[in-house]
Amino acid sequence: MGRRPPCSKDGLNRGAWSSHEDKILADYVKVHGEGKWTDLPKRAGLKRCGKSCRLRWLNYLRPGIKRGNISHEEEDLIIRLHKLLGNRWSLIAGRLPGRTDNEIKNYWNTKLGKEVKAIPEPFNGEKVLQSKPKERKAAASLKAKAPIELGKQSHPVIRPKAVRCTQVYIPPHRDDHKMADQNLEPHSNEHALESILEDVDPSKFFVDFDVEKLLSELYDDDFLQVCMDEPREDNSGVRGLDGRSMMLSPWSEISRHFHGAMPEEWRIGDGLQPNLAP
DNA sequence: AAAGTGCTCAACCGCCGGAAT
DNA sequence: GATTCCGGCGGTTGAGCACTT
Structure with missing residues (x-):
């Protein structure tokens, strides 16, 4: 018997969630708790796959989700944690209460990742042409935040379970x-x-x-x-x-x-x- | 005002590890 | 030990919105 597909696409809703679906899911999880995602849609009466329900709950409906702009402090923390942990979004999110891995991943991919890439040599080891003022500003901003070389894996990446x-x-x-x-x-x-x-x-x-x-x-x-x-002469090493x-x-x-x-x-x-x- | 372009972010997809059988 | 199932993760997509030309 082969592995069954994660979500049967027959007759299931896809795309954006309606407020009605949100209410059904939120009410159900409040009563029955998280988990058993595969069976949840059937029991809750939702025409969604379990994975979709889980994602919607974790990234949007779960209590304590912090919405809105990511603060300067949070941004700084993300940059430094990413330098330490790499693309371990769930782990990074775990250090930012109220933020989801999806949100941080999006934020990185749309903003921070580009800014880090925009940092000129020798800060990221990549050849970067800073022709635009915006890029120069972003690079300068990150340069100021980077006590050690950004973009280079200066230390072993820790890979604990998220x-x-x-x-x-x-x-x-x-x-x-x-x-x-x-x-x-x-x-x-x-x-x-x-x-x-x-x-x-x-x-x-x-x-x-x-x-x-x-x-x-x-x-x-x-x-x-x-x-x-x-230890190194300049005391910068280990x-x-x-x-x-x-x-x-x-x-x-x-x-x-x-x-x-x-x-x-x-x-x-x-x-x-x-x-x-x- | 309309078309084109870029950006954001919710949602989907496929893979993986671990638990259950 | 092998197989199956489930939950979790990171990468990617695309709809909708904002901005520019």
């Missing part, structure tokens, strides 16, 4: 005077991860990740190479291991990895987890 963000880290207010007393520069890279380590229970911060799996994926050849690299054992704990190893490879981007901000502010 999960939705269930907890948002909102850091406690930090007293700038207290920071001054401690000679801590507000929002310094050095301080950023220390903030996480001090303020966050690692088990909560990584609640959405399968840490063991994440680590197993980090421990590939590239990651080991990154860990073994000697720090050495100081002779310490590689495997301390999942949390310490992740933090040590990011501390070495990612501190230029990782900052703590309001309501985002983590906020990769410029």
